[in-house]
Amino acid sequence: MNRKKLYFLLILTVVFWGSSFAAVKLGAGKLSPVHFTFLRVTFASAIFSVILTGVSSEKKRIDKKDIPTIIYLGFMGIGGYFIVQYTALKYTTSVNASLLLGITPILLALHSCLVLEEKLEGLKIAGIAICFVGITLVITKGDISSFSFGKTIIGDALMILNAVMLAAFSLGAKKVLEKYDPFIIVAYINIAAMGMLVPVVFTSNFLSGASLIDNMEYIDIRAVLAALYLAGTCTVIGYYSWYSAIKEIGPVRTSVFNYINPFVASIASFAMFDEGITVFTVIGGISIIGGVALSSMGRSKSKIRHNVHIRGRVKTDESA
Template sequence: MSKRTLALLAAFAATVIYGLNHTIAKDVMPDYVKPFGFIFLRVAGAAILFWCIAPFAPKQKIDPKDWGRIIICGIMGMVINMLAFFKGLQLSTPINSAVLVTITPIIVVLLSAIFIKEKITVQKGLGIFLGLVGALALILFGAEIRADAPNIPLGNFLFVVNATVYGTYLILAKKLISKYHPFVLLKWLFTIGLIVNLPITFSEVSEIQWTTLPVHIYGAILFVVLGTTFCTYLFNAFALTQLKASTVGAFVYVQPLVGVCFAILTGKDSLTQIKIIAMILVIFGVYLASKPVKPNL
């Protein structure tokens, strides 16, 4: 099997894990572990694992002038981004999260236009418009009465915050990713995330009743720490060594399909007309916004 094929499988596996995460993480919160406490477990587990594999990476010293960017990326990518997503997942539903997190490419296009003056074409502009209409439709009209989703509009808004912050993180981290080995960079990003998250999340971690957790909840926590955090970063890092970033990014279209199907099959969520319309708008909008524009001949 070629390295390119392995890279494609790695990117696909990471996307499937993300898709399953919407329902699996939702199962744990808030009855067993509250969202902020879950983030501590996720970041602490990933930090330990990346420090364990860091010796296998080339020895690299961080340039002093890069520490400011690394700290900002750690706060955005491993603190604000994760806290917003998991709190949103507690308040909203798995299908809503699976749909709304895919607007990240649209956010990246918008932020790139603002910060690095990338041109927005008519095609990209239409994609941004359709994607944002779909997101707004879920936020404003996607509310349902559900005991496990106490504030769907706020939860959906937090998913958009998550996508916006993560999009900013991707733009800021782009320079660092090209300069440092993924293991070296990620061990520092997660360490910074752990330090910043500690005072925010400690009270919820201390509330976890470890001795009374069911076995399947231990399994779900392990899946989120080992799978959703550690493995996905490893898989995507490997995929990027063999594939273009745009190819890896294209797998974002698979995530809502996996997330929606898994949520429905497990009986954790259901499709409504507004969810279907919003999903079509978001996916088509992301496709237009991220599709390369052919130059005029």
């Protein structure tokens, strides 16, 4: 994919993801977070299934040995990911949750350095650091004291786990992305996640409260429209673009774009709910965009040699 097109899709994706907070706030209503998530995942699975009917059988065929990876990614990126996140939000503040989830690029960078023996250039390191400063300013509005531990330690620990899961979701797709089209992988991951959510959604438990069957009255037109928006933009377009980027530019550089989310979310909240934007939001937003730009300029060099199969022949590739 052309790099300009790829970066455009990435920016479009984080705009969708940033607006998702407002969409959930408008559409969820009395539905529990788990039930609303299931509604979104179900719609996304339906969209994926319809599109897959137009894909050749050969292209959408998955080796049986890759099914465990699909299930793993479905848990790490959608099913288990949202369960952990929603549980964490019961015990911690949204400020802490957003910042702690923002450590994902740092986790990926550390993984690249320690496990893959990949050397990160100064521009990429500086970009990550500037982004983190920007996201802190956007979320705290300059009041760093609002980022606190103590009573929120359980939720904070779960959000760190959530960041680890997001990093694992980004890294875990490397092998399957070398074999299959990103859209096929994202489609199967989402469908797998829907299957995982069924036991949670249709039973009474501490996550859902009651079975979705007992809460059908809360699924109104607003909830349906919001879930459809999230499914079509944030899941179908968003996840496809995300995995396409991971395949082309790697998980570390791709994950840095996620720092734009809080900036977009702040604008959406101001536009839809008249929530104020401070000078720190503006400064933080500029820092986020600047950090993403710096990180995109940096290039990484890997010491690992890996085999790339091209038309039945094996070629040695030293690039990361």
